[in-house]
Amino acid sequence: CKADVKIEIFSSTEKSSSGKDGWLNEVAKKFNSSNHTVNGKSACVEIRPIASGLAMDYLTSRTYVPDAFTPSNELWAEMLKARGLDVTMIDSRLAGNTAGILIKSSLYDSLKKEHGELTLQTILDLGIERSITLGYTSPYSSSTGLNLLVSMLTQFDSSNPLSENAINQMIKLQASVPPALLTTIQMRDSAASGLIDIMVMEYQAYINNDSLKDYVFIPIGVRHDSPMYAMKSLSDDKMQLLKDFTSYAKNSESQKL
Numbered sequence: 001c002k003a004d005v006k007i008e009i010f011s012s013t014e015k016s017s018s019g020k021d022g023w024l025n026e027v028a029k030k031f032n033s034s035n036h037t038v039n040g041k042s043a044c045v046e047i048r049p050i051a052s053g054l055a056m057d058y059l060t061s062r063t064y065v066p067d068a069f070t071p072s073n074e075l076w077a078e079m080l081k082a083r084g085l086d087v088t089m090i091d092s093r094l095a096g097n098t099a100g101i102l103i104k105s106s107l108y109d110s111l112k113k114e115h116g117e118l119t120l121q122t123i124l125d126l127g128i129e130r131s132i133t134l135g136y137t138s139p140y141s142s143s144t145g146l147n148l149l150v151s152m153l154t155q156f157d158s159s160n161p162l163s164e165n166a167i168n169q170m171i172k173l174q175a176s177v178p179p180a181l182l183t184t185i186q187m188r189d190s191a192a193s194g195l196i197d198i199m200v201m202e203y204q205a206y207i208n209n210d211s212l213k214d215y216v217f218i219p220i221g222v223r224h225d226s227p228m229y230a231m232k233s234l235s236d237d238k239m240q241l242l243k244d245f246t247s248y249a250k251n252s253e254s255q256k257l
Contacts (some may be wrong), residue, residue, distance in 0.1 A: 004041035005043040008068070012050075012072040013049045014097075028045050035190050040235055050083075051142065052143045060080065060085070065232055070226050076146070089227060089229055090227075090230055091228045097223070098219045098224055099148070099201075101134075102201040102203070111132075124152060128173050130176045134176075135177070137187050141183060148221065151220050153170060188201060203217060203219070
């Protein structure tokens with residue numbers, strides 16, 4: 001876009017791709033066509049779709065730092081802060097979403113009948129026993145994969161998720177799982193083909209795909225509410241534009257969309 005004041009936003013792909021995965025793009029397009037101004041200057045936003053983990057690689061290497069970043073969840077920002085980056089939360093929630101485990105309905109019913117209420121611990125135990133196969137996304141690229149990894153390590157040892165016991169349990173589990181996919185969208189497409197019975201998924205990806213209606217969704221971990229962050233010291237005009245766009249994404253029309 002062309003304007004006197006412009007910001008670039010790295011955005012996780014489940015909201016900045018195409019179709020039902022393109023919500024933020026549509027919001028930005030409407031915002032840019034509204035002739036928004038900041039202190040009398042023309043203004044616009046640019047959305048760059050990028051998997052949260054790949055965005056983190058760019059940011060931590062200082063190879064390229066955009067004006068703002070909206071990953072799927074807050075875990076990435078905490079890691080960026082730990083690496084010494086300038087991260088300022090603008091809003092904790094652009095659009096509500098959760099991560100979870102998706103189980104084929106028939107398998108869910110049989111497992112529940114045999115083991116009672118299915119929890120993450122039950123699923124991990126069955127995975128280690130190789131009674132089930134859990135499909136998951138890479139924690140190096142996918143917010144859902146990172147969320148699952150943190151949740152699993154915490155489940156193995158809540159007092160110290162990086163303890164020797166937790167790591168050994170994780171190694172046992174990894175021996176029974178297939179190679180990780182890069183993103184949740186890839187996982188959704190694999191699920192639609194019927195190749196995987198249990199996998200990680202975001203609720204938004206699950207509820208918007210008719211081919212997944214025969215699955216049960218079990219929420220896990222931290223929420224995926226797409227927080228918005230400023231990623232460096234912005235000028236007053238750019239900071240105001242980022243706040244204005246964030247407010248626009250949260251208005252009733254954008255939220256209904």
